[in-house]
Amino acid sequence: MVLIIPNFQDAHGQSLADLPEVWLAKMLQQADEPVELAFLQSSLTLKRDLQRLGLQDIVYWSAFADLQQVDGIEGLPLTLYDFPFTDGLDPFFINGENRVLLYRDGVLEMEIVVHHQLEVEQVVYYRSDGSREINYYSDDGFLSTKTWINNNNQTTWQEWYTPLRQLVFWMDAEQIFHVSPEFQSQFAQSTYANLELMIQERFEQHFHKPTNVIAAYRAGVPATNRFHLSLPAERMVALLEPAIHLDQVNQLRQQLPQVNWVFPSHNLVQQFQAEYESKEDQRLSAIEPYPTSFSPGLSNEFEAQFVYWQVVGQSEEQIEQAVNSLLPKLLSDDKLVLLITGDANSKQLLQLKQQEWILTHLKVDVLGSDYQRYVTEAQPHKFQTEAEWLDFIDNQIMDDDAALDDDDLRLFYRANLFANQFQFIEEQDDDESIFQKIRLFIDMGTHADLKKQIQAISAAVPIISTVPTDLIHSGKNGFLNRTIAALPTQLDYFLKDLHHWNQAVVDSVDLMEEYEQDQIIKRWKGVLNHG
Template identity: 25%
Template structure:
């Protein structure tokens, strides 16, 4: 392992702009994280930030790598607290874990069991990248101990759980495996580490973190900027931030518990929508002590000139992001789309559902709609056969007609079967084909990833998101693609020229018709979107951050 004195770990950061993320130790993918976007945006510029990890981060190196943040400057308070002198290392494999004498490893899917005879002693779990993450030991009386390993190849913490899952004791270890702190009813500092702490015992772990956060910030000379989230989880640390440090807070939850503790410390507030910014300003004006009411809207994603080619396609495709709509509401919306498809054979629909269960419901609704449109009763034998055939199942046998003579003799059945098939098959086959073709005009996805979304929006003529909190990545991707949007809740990213904000479901059909049935209206939205691309570009966001970090956003 590469050794480095603890005293210089935090001194080697490259600049005075610190970002304090809220990443949890089990977070692997961070697709919607403000701090990931901030790091990517400022990387290589004079605004480049240093990550200041105030929580435990045993998987930080792989977290950074997985989210394309490798090379980002970082500092960890727990590295200093636990006297960890290494920046890099090699994670452990199951064979590296010390197991009791006479026991062996049995490798399984995503884990390895530690067994002795017919007794299971513990379980080794893997990090998503494949190395040892935790070892869970089964103890007497229903207790268990969880050993947490760091991705640099050492044991970081030991936590003892009671049968009711309550933490009985937790130990934070140094690089040699010796305890530095021990938590029971309080945090106790061990004798060997006592000289590095101001107290021998602390009420909570936040008191320890606060002490070392203060040490970090007062140790640096010159102006410092601290970017964090206005969240109640961080509120115990606010008192430890020196007054000369400029604090800037991301805001997502407009509750007093999240805002009030930061009000007399925060120099500027960062939101991602105009609507939220206005609501935040109103709340700040109601608080008794506020250092600043400067609120800056900075988009969480950036636009690029990536105009789609939907106007080159014969198909007119709508992209619908279901976005947690209640069941009754999404059925109303889906039925309006189905009626649009029924009227115009060129129209198609892509549904981005929240889960597979929604897709199953939509598929059944679409089948019912298509069948009834062809005058097929849903309780008829014909519908049962159609449904079975479209699902790939064996269709049920047709029930003889009441006016048809009963055929009981095997020879009679064989004689009339070809005639019956010839008489019934052409009409029913044509009916099934019509229904099948209608259903193929609808594509379903469950929680599409970013690449799928961008690809689909390049083909779509319009984005529809009627959720209570429109997806901002999709909104900005739609601007990049140059297509109009229909929302129910305004965010500021959709203007009168680029889309529609509808107050209820009755406005959806007319809004769809306005953009899908007239290329002139669609072209007007395209021109307006192209003008917005510069407004939400990477360069513009960087300029906004420059203003925030220069004058607090005033």
């Protein structure tokens, strides 16, 4: 049996569905391999999360459910309709947010955080001295935890309860944990220096010393969460993510000689070995976290050539260089369309640099009032020709005393069509279906997005990555982009030459086989059986 310790708390905004340990659990479950999850972090939405991830049928154990005696007790979410409000409170529902503010005589007294605008998750009580009491409710509708925070935003007291609202243990102002006398028989000590000691004690009581334990380890996690790697196990394996900090891994490798380290790529292993002179360390291995599927794309069915461009963590200078490299290509080829995603700051910079480029090269201010008026009231992309658009403007919109002539309007028309070749993808649209229509994927980030690169391979889409990756065979299914100036040439290699693009399809099929689920599980068995 394989025991996986997930890390949901330190996902850094990443979707739980994309976490490597979630994919590993799914693969083992689908292959009928014995697997169990052990949650050592507090999660009040665990059942809901597992159901959403398709893991509701997997065997799991929760340290906090054990500590708080939740196992075997079922409940329904507490809703706003069931919550015991006191009289005299005026509710204020914030549109678009899962929050309700409650005032008494114009003074904020309570705040309720809800799920799907109905199910109660947190209740904050605001005190007159500036302090707060926060009550946390589980997705079973039970009061789980109470926290007191002073007016300096410091936690001064915490309490943990059973579903029957019995106090199990609490943390005092000195951050010492005390066991309630009613539950003392279930604990080895009456006080604990930290929460990790309580969790480790309960882990050992439940599992003793399991054979194979895989613990997810994130970049930059608090030191208190690293204790997962020091739990008792015949074989402890640290599952690393692509964004891992290599210096942290090296420190932990020296502190924890019993731990095996699984990197998400051979490139990262080689980089680690080179930086820390660890080529002889047999505890290091690499296994791609995401499996391929066979789902060839349909880009040939589209008139446009869509290029999916992901930009994450890039500097203003890098983004400006990329814009200056790619936009001339768009201007010379109206069938080329960039579909852009990334972090908020990068997308904002991209949009700004695009607007500046259009102003400089097309002499159109896309933020100007005249441009905005004409392209809003008469959207150019809805007309088949420039002449039709000009006729519509002349007959329906143009004022007799307008200062613009036909030459100005022609510039507006061309600038708008050009701007539409530069499309930003909303988060809800940024999913695997996009790989079905694109001709190329550009991964420009601080580390390789292995999940999207695997999706590109599965759809037989060539990849250009600015970070080294195992998933690119240079000149076959993609390129490593070392300088932004080389980007246009690399794009042309696949977009202008059908032979090269077809070669990428063939190489992608080989990679599909290399990284299919059975092969990944086979590699994991090698690590677990032989270290």
